[in-house]
Amino acid sequence: xxxxxxxxxxxxxxxxxxxxxxxxxxxxxxxxxxxxxxxxxxxxxxxxxxxxxxxxxxxxxxxxxxxxxxxxxxxxxxxxxxxxxxxxxxxxxxxxxxxxxxxxxxxxxxxxxxxxxxxxxxxxxxxxxxxxxxxxxxxxxxxxxxxxxxxxxxxxxxxxxxxxxxxxxxxxxxxxxxxxxxxxxxxxxxxxxxxxxxxxxxxxxxxxxxxxxxxxxxxxxxxxxxxxxxxxxxxxxxxxxxxxxxxxxxxxxxxxxxxxxxxxxxxxxxxxxxxxxxxxxxxxxxxxxxxxxxxxxxxxxxxxxxxxxxxxxxxxxxxxxxxxxxxxxxxxxxxxxxxxxxxxxxxxx
Amino acid sequence: xxxxxxxxxxxxxxxxxxxxxxxxxxxxxxxxxxxxxxxxxxxxxxxxxxxxxxxxxxxxxxxxxxxxxxxxxxxxxxxxxx
Numbered sequence: 001x002x003x004x005x006x007x008x009x010x011x012x013x014x015x016x017x018x019x020x021x022x023x024x025x026x027x028x029x030x031x032x033x034x035x036x037x038x039x040x041x042x043x044x045x046x047x048x049x050x051x052x053x054x055x056x057x058x059x060x061x062x063x064x065x066x067x068x069x070x071x072x073x074x075x076x077x078x079x080x081x082x083x084x085x086x087x088x089x090x091x092x093x094x095x096x097x098x099x100x101x102x103x104x105x106x107x108x109x110x111x112x113x114x115x116x117x118x119x120x121x122x123x124x125x126x127x128x129x130x131x132x133x134x135x136x137x138x139x140x141x142x143x144x145x146x147x148x149x150x151x152x153x154x155x156x157x158x159x160x161x162x163x164x165x166x167x168x169x170x171x172x173x174x175x176x177x178x179x180x181x182x183x184x185x186x187x188x189x190x191x192x193x194x195x196x197x198x199x200x201x202x203x204x205x206x207x208x209x210x211x212x213x214x215x216x217x218x219x220x221x222x223x224x225x226x227x228x229x230x231x232x233x234x235x236x237x238x239x240x241x242x243x244x245x246x247x248x249x250x251x252x253x254x255x256x257x258x259x260x261x262x263x264x265x266x267x268x269x270x271x272x273x274x275x276x277x278x279x280x281x282x283x284x285x286x287x288x289x290x291x292x293x294x295x296x297x298x299x300x301x302x303x304x305x306x307x308x309x310x311x312x313x314x315x316x317x318x319x320x321x322x323x324x325x326x327x328x329x330x331x332x333x334x335x336x337x338x339x340x341x342x343x344x345x346x347x348x349x
Numbered sequence: 350x351x352x353x354x355x356x357x358x359x360x361x362x363x364x365x366x367x368x369x370x371x372x373x374x375x376x377x378x379x380x381x382x383x384x385x386x387x388x389x390x391x392x393x394x395x396x397x398x399x400x401x402x403x404x405x406x407x408x409x410x411x412x413x414x415x416x417x418x419x420x421x422x423x424x425x426x427x428x429x430x431x
Contacts, residue, residue: 088399
């Protein structure tokens with residue numbers, strides 16, 4: 001029964017992908033607009049006073065949860081379709097043989113749209129270096145790919161608004177571009193593991209992709225299954241925390257030790273964040289809690305970046321291809337970049 | 350019998366790929382031999398840039414992410430029936 005239903009559900013978009021996309025878009029928009037009145041009605045039907053703390057918290061939860069999940073599903077689906085055109089192999093062709101500078105900018109930007117899983121970091125790294133992508137450019141990609149992606153941006157947009165999402169995008173790309181450029185300037189090639197340096201050079205090429213619209217729709221579905229399926233519990237916890245402290249913890253609670261006027265708040269946030277290992281979604285509940293209670297934005301974004309961009313497991317994986325001085329440089333340069341972001345942010349805003 | 354190698358450093362997707370391969374093979378009654386390749390140098394010899402990769406009789410047929418069920422069914426159906 002269940003098998004039959006999924007078979008039918010998968011065949012229809014497959015045969016009529018265009019009609020499916022139009023219908024899905026209409027349905028999505030309708031659902032999105034209906035959310036606010038529907039959540040108000042739902043809370044009104046409950047025996048709680050809408051004006052009370054509890055009423056406010058409930059309204060926040062029943063509105064924000066479907067809103068963020070809907071946004072996430074929609075954007076992950078569209079990005080899944082877009083991403084299907086950016087395989088690592090094609091990205092490598094675009095970057096191979098370019099000189100640094102512009103290539104760092106390209107690499108960081110491609111990192112945003114190329115699907116990337118941290119367990120692929122090593123094969124990707126070797127594949128890039130082997131095809132003659134400069135080391136610093138490779139790092140720009142490797143830093144941007146996990147840190148700046150559609151999940152992080154959607155969650156920031158859904159929970160904190162487009163301004164914070166855009167700032168995160170701009171600053172994340174800046175860190176990736178600058179850190180990669182600096183690593184390139186340091187001429188660290190001797191610190192690749194010997195077997196990596198000795199691998200035969202290859203000419204990057206990628207077969208032309210012939211993706212039909214239904215292939216792309218299929219890729220969109222796959223992305224939703226894989227990403228939303230994994231991420232939704234974190235989103236739920238994040239919003240629940242946001243709702244729970246929606247009036248129960250004093251607004252300025254965090255400001256006393258994570259406010260703008262504390263110069264040591266940024267380094268502390270980064271030092272705590274670097275060894276932590278989680279994805280963009282996992283860190284959202286913490287970000288939610290910190291921001292809601294008056295921690296400075298730059299400090300919180302620096303924390304978020306350090307958690308996502310650098311982690312202990314990743315450095316252990318990279319150790320297979322990099323010698324210790326290069327890993328240390330990588331961690332130091334990225335950390336410095338994130339620190340700078342935190343300070344600049346706190347100073348400007 | 351098909352010789353299948355799954356290339357990957359041991360992440361969740363690699364394990365899911367192996368499970369899927371075995372499930373489909375079992376369902377179709379195809380005999381397969383699955384070998385896990387976890388050594389990074391061995392993986393890189395196949396020239397893939399994202400894991401998990403799937404190699405059937407020394408041909409790379411897939412790289413990056415868990416393959417779809419229909420894709421796996423295609424691999425196991427195609428080729429010789431020995």
